[in-house]
Amino acid sequence: MSYILQLLLILVVILFTAKYAGYFSVRIGQPAVFGKIALGLLLGPTLFDIVNWHIGSFYIFGGLDHAAHEAVAALPFVQQVTHAVEEGQQTGGLVLMNTVHSLAELGVLFLMFMAGLETDLKQMMRVGKVALYAAIGGVVGPFFFGAGAGYGFSLMGLSFNLYESIFIGTILTATSVSISAQTLMELGRLKSKEGTTILGAAVIDDVIGIIVLSVVIALKPPSAGAHGAEGAVGAHAERLLDWIMMGLGDIGWLRIIILILMMVAFFVVGWFAEKWLVRPLVHRFERLPVTEGLLSGVLLVGLLYAWAAEWIGNVAAITGTYLCGVLLARTDMRHEIEEKLHTITYSFFVPIFFVNIGLHANARPIFAPLAHLPSMTRIEWLVLIFTLLIALIAVFTKVWGCQIGAAVGGFNKVESMRVGVGMISRGEVGIIVALVGLNAGVIDSEVFSMMILMVLVTTLVTPLWLKQVFKKDKGETGPDPEEAMA
Numbered sequence: 141m142s143y144i145l146q147l148l149l150i151l152v153v154i155l156f157t158a159k160y161a162g163y164f165s166v167r168i169g170q171p172a173v174f175g176k177i178a179l180g181l182l183l184g185p186t187l188f189d190i191v192n193w194h195i196g197s198f199y200i201f202g203g204l205d206h207a208a209h210e211a212v213a214a215l216p217f218v219q220q221v222t223h224a225v226e227e228g229q230q231t232g233g234l235v236l237m238n239t240v241h242s243l244a245e246l247g248v249l250f251l252m253f254m255a256g257l258e259t260d261l262k263q264m265m266r267v268g269k270v271a272l273y274a275a276i277g278g279v280v281g282p283f284f285f286g287a288g289a290g291y292g293f294s295l296m297g298l299s300f301n302l303y304e305s306i307f308i309g310t311i312l313t314a315t316s317v318s319i320s321a322q323t324l325m326e327l328g329r330l331k332s333k334e335g336t337t338i339l340g341a342a343v344i345d346d347v348i349g350i351i352v353l354s355v356v357i358a359l360k361p362p363s364a365g366a367h368g369a370e371g372a373v374g375a376h377a378e379r380l381l382d383w384i385m386m387g388l389g390d391i392g393w394l395r396i397i398i399l400i401l402m403m404v405a406f407f408v409v410g411w412f413a414e415k416w417l418v419r420p421l422v423h424r425f426e427r428l429p430v431t432e433g434l435l436s437g438v439l440l441v442g443l444l445y446a447w448a449a450e451w452i453g454n455v456a457a458i459t460g461t462y463l464c465g466v467l468l469a470r471t472d473m474r475h476e477i478e479e480k481l482h483t484i485t486y487s488f489f490v491p492i493f494f495v496n497i498g499l500h501a502n503a504r505p506i507f508a509p510l511a512h513l514p515s516m517t518r519i520e521w522l523v524l525i526f527t528l529l530i531a532l533i534a535v536f537t538k539v540w541g542c543q544i545g546a547a548v549g550g551f552n553k554v555e556s557m558r559v560g561v562g563m564i565s566r567g568e569v570g571i572i573v574a575l576v577g578l579n580a581g582v583i584d585s586e587v588f589s590m591m592i593l594m595v596l597v598t599t600l601v602t603p604l605w606l607k608q609v610f611k612k613d614k615g616e617t618g619p620d621p622e623e624a625m626a
Contacts, residue, residue, distance in 0.1 A: 146201050146236050151492070153190070154240070157183070158491035171323045171603040173494055178600065180498020190499070191233040202232020206502055209234065240496055245457075247493030248318050248568060250485040252458040253442050255321040255330065255339060256465015257478045263336045270549030270559070271340030277545030278341065278563050279348050281537040282312035289533055293526045297519060300587075307582045310356050311574050311591050312534050313349045316567025317342035318458060322490070323603040324562070327610050334555050338562035341542065343462065346455050346569065347403060353573055354399050354454075357580060379451050399454050406453025410445060410460070414467040417441075422473065435480045438468065456569050497567070501596045505589055527590045531597040538564050538598075558609045565602040570595040 141149075158176050165175025183190040191204045208229055215223065217238055224231045264271070290305030300308070320338055324330040330339075381402060385395055418441050425437025442464045449460025468477055506527050509520040516524075543560035551559065574591040577583040583591075 141200070143202075143232065143235065146232065147239055150190070150201055150236060150240065153183075154492055154495050155488070158495050161495075162491075169607075171326050171607055173319060173322045173326070174600065174603045176491060176494035177319075177497050177596075177603075180495040181501060181596065181600075182498070183495065184499040185502040186498075186504055191237055199230065199232065202234070202236050203230040204233030204237065205229050207505075237499070240492065241500065243489065244493040244496035245568075247485075247489035247491075247496075248458055249442070249446050249461045250481065250489050251318050251322060251493065253461040253465040254478070254481060254485055255317070255325070256462040256467075257469045257474060257481070258325065258330045259339055259462075259466050259469060260331050260336060261466060261470065263331065263333065264340050267333060267337040267340060267549075270546050270551055271337050272344055273545035273549040274337060274341040274542040274556075274559050274563065275344035275348060275545070277541035277543070277548075278315060278345055278538050278560075279313045279352065279541070281541030281544075282534060283309040283352065285309070285533050285537045286312035286530065289526070289529055293522060296522055298522050298526060304583055304587070307356055307577050308530070308587070308591075310349075310353055311570060311577065312530075312537070312566075312594075313345070313352055314566045314570040314573050315342050315345040315349070315538070315563050316456075316458070316565050316569040317562070318493075318567055319565040319599055319602045320562040320606060322494075323606045327607065329610055334551075334558040334562065337546065337551075337559050339462070341559065341563060343459055345563070346459050349569075349573070350403070350455055351396070351400065353576060354396050357576065357582075379454060381454055403453050403455060406448060406455070407463075410448065410453075410463055411467070414470070418464065418467050419471060422468070422471075426473070432480070434473065434476065435484075438477050438481065441468075456572065458568075497596065497599055501592055502589065503593050503596070505586075506593060523586070523590075527593055530590060531594045534566065534594045534598050535564055535601055554609075558606075561602070561605045561609050564598050564605070566595045566598045570598070 157179055161175035161179035162172030163175075165172050165178075182188055185191075185206045189206075191201045193200045194203065205224075208224070208227065209220070221231055221234060224234055287306045287309030290300045290308040291302060294300035294302075294305060317339060320342075321330065324332075324335045324338070329335045381395070381399055384398060385391075388394060421441055422434065422437040425440070426434040430436070442461050445460035445464035446457040447460070449455050449463070450457040453460070468474060471477075506524065509516045509524065539557075539560035541560070542563045543556040546556035546559040547553070571592065574583070574588055574595075578585070578588050
């Protein structure tokens with residue numbers, strides 16, 4: 141079967157099953173997003189492993205050696221394919237899943253664009269202090285408890301050094317608000333005081349988290365990059381900052397200063413570009429005698445902001461599309477943009493994004509020793525216990541940290557709890573931070589798998605818990621059940 145036919149078939153499977161997974165999730169009283177993520181877990185390598193479905197020697201979706209792929213996951217995609225060819229491995233499944241992943245990345249960008257369009261900027265300004273305190277609490281708690289857990293288990297026998305433990309804490313500081321944003325949209329609470337605070341706190345958390353990550357990487361001791369092949373990757377320059385540092389020499393303190401300046405420059409220029417770039421460009425496209433000129437202009441500006449956020453501002457690309465959505469929400473075109481973007485976002489890209497989360501999670505290596513429970517070694521038990529513990533730490537320290545911060549900022553107990561729960565999910569941001577550690581040779585592939593499982597747990601917990609904490613609050617009028625399944 142040709143590559144394009146494989147892609148068409150897997151998209152058919154994903155879209156069909158995603159819609160029904162969302163439908164059944166709503167039928168049992170849970171957010172649709174929970175059903176889609178759970179579906180991805182079922183179809184992924186943890187259980188059914190869709191990419192390796194085969195009839196005899198014929199692999200429907202190309203096939204993929206997950207163990208071999210994880211060993212080179214931090215490499216650029218072209219190098220992954222080259223490595224697979226050199227090792228005589230199948231490449232069809234690798235190329236196919238990379239395409240699905242790329243579509244999923246577009247999905248989360250569009251999702252956060254929609255969240256930006258839904259944001260009440262005046263409300264966000266009113267809760268700015270609370271968002272700041274919640275973000276600080278959501279970074280401090282997970283960082284120290286995560287690092288402490290890593291160091292504690294290193295004393296028990298796991299092969300973590302102090303620096304690796306600190307980096308585990310750094311991974312736990314991440315927050316991805318995309319899951320919460322979708323759930324809040326379904327509940328009709330995105331424009332609420334708590335919903336606005338969650339969105340604002342997530343942006344601030346992103347900035348603080350990147351600064352913490354940069355400081356930790358800058359202070360990396362020479363012995364920390366010794367995890368075999370993983371330590372050799374990442375020499376390629378992925379962002380403007382990397383190119384700048386290649387010319388100046390990778391001096392730790394200088395990199396941190398330049399990084400902060402570039403962050404500030406992105407947000408300042410991005411904000412004030414509304415008047416001289418965003419509005420004029422979108423209006424110009426709207427007036428062009430072409431099909432869907434307005435939507436084309438909006439997509440152009442949104443994708444430009446996503447690129448600039450990551451390549452220039454050193455923050456997540458979703459922060460760029462969210463900022464662009466906030467700016468366009470202030471225009472008289474807001475409702476028309478929202479209506480046009482809603483169709484393409486929720487009919488195609490967003491379902492792929494949520495299913496893709498589970499498709500890339502592989503918990504088999506961590507839980508495989510349970511198959512021979514009586515003969516499990518002490519180290520295998522420690523790995524299993526640490527994996528479960530780090531997931532619990534990731535959930536509860538984020539909730540408590542943000543809850544305390546929001547309470548200090550003036551929210552009551554219920555409101556603070558909602559903010560804390562909304563900040564739980566690590567999503568793609570947590571994966572990106574973990575990949576940075578893998579690239580730099582700070583963590584090995586086993587720790588990376590633990591962090592992926594942690595991301596999956598926080599992603600599954602968030603919509604369920606959010607539904608509970610908002611259960612007694614009707615809020616605004618939410619979407620109808622059909623739209624909720626989008």
